Amino acid sequence: MFTKAIVRKPAPTMINGLTSANDGKPDFDLAVQQHEAYIQALESCGLEVTCLEALPEFPDSTFIEDVALLTNTCAIITTPGAPSRRGEIQGMRGLLEHYFENIEAIQTPGTLEAGDVMMVDSHFFIGLSARTNLWGAHQLLAYLQKYGFTGSVVDLKEVLHLKTGVAYLEGNNLLACGEFLTHPDFQSFNILPIEPSESYAANSIWINDTVLVPQGYPHALQTISQAGYDVLEVDVSEFRKLDGGLSCLSLRF
Numbered sequence: 727m728f729t730k731a732i733v734r735k736p737a738p739t740m741i742n743g744l745t746s747a748n749d750g751k752p753d754f755d756l757a758v759q760q761h762e763a764y765i766q767a768l769e770s771c772g773l774e775v776t777c778l779e780a781l782p783e784f785p786d787s788t789f790i791e792d793v794a795l796l797t798n799t800c801a802i803i804t805t806p807g808a809p810s811r812r813g814e815i816q817g818m819r820g821l822l823e824h825y826f827e828n829i830e831a832i833q834t835p836g837t838l839e840a841g842d843v844m845m846v847d848s849h850f851f852i853g854l855s856a857r858t859n860l861w862g863a864h865q866l867l868a869y870l871q872k873y874g875f876t877g878s879v880v881d882l883k884e885v886l887h888l889k890t891g892v893a894y895l896e897g898n899n900l901l902a903c904g905e906f907l908t909h910p911d912f913q914s915f916n917i918l919p920i921e922p923s924e925s926y927a928a929n930s931i932w933i934n935d936t937v938l939v940p941q942g943y944p945h946a947l948q949t950i951s952q953a954g955y956d957v958l959e960v961d962v963s964e965f966r967k968l969d970g971g972l973s974c975l976s977l978r979f
């Protein structure tokens with residue numbers, strides 16, 4: 727169960743955020759509305775949400791999931807792999823000290839963005855991507871071991887982050903699309919397949935038995951609903967334009 731979440735307001739500079747999508751620039755005012763609705767969705771799942779002020783000097787800083795990995799015993803502050811995102815970790819240690827006694831940090835030359843890390847009970851899958859390198863992954867594995875967790879490294883081929891294409895919904899259910907449908911590391915899960923035209927919905931998030939699903943993906947919604955979950959659609963179209971998904975917009979713990 728999660729009880730808390732941390733989010734960061736989008737900054738007007740988000741329109742210049744990193745992206746590989748060809749969907750045009752986000753509409754900032756609409757993004758602000760969508761962010762407020764996202765917070766309400768988290769609250770409706772029982773989470774107490776802390777909303778941090780925007781960091782205009784970092785256009786992608788609303789994607790706060792990438793700057794820390796939070797577990798039930800420790801927090802690990804990352805070193806984002808995208809140079810323009812490195813400074814997003816400012817203030818995180820001071821903030822996390824309110825919640826965690828044990829705080830670690832990934833050090834350069836290691837890089838790691840927590841969108842590449844998927845928690846499955848006490849095991850953590852770590853995607854090797856353009857943002858997370860082997861040094862970062864090995865540092866994280868050592869921290870995980872120190873606190874009694876296990877971890878493993880997954881090579882990524884097609885996606886920005888591991889959780890771009892795969893989401894653990896508890897109960898051994900794994901939402902997956904593309905390369906992850908047949909990936910050997912995930913074959914022991916009950917895979918709930920997401921079709922290519924709805925791949926964005928593979929980044930849905932389980933929160934206390936409700937699954938938040940991006941708005942506009944009817945087949946994914948039906949698949950998740952038929953698996954027995956309460957579902958809640960959230961419109962994040964403006965964040966999609968920056969390759970960001972539902973998970974990227976919060977730290978949940």
Ligand code: GLY
Nearest residue numbers: 743744786968969
């Ligand atoms: N725009 C989010 C990212 O590329 O990290």
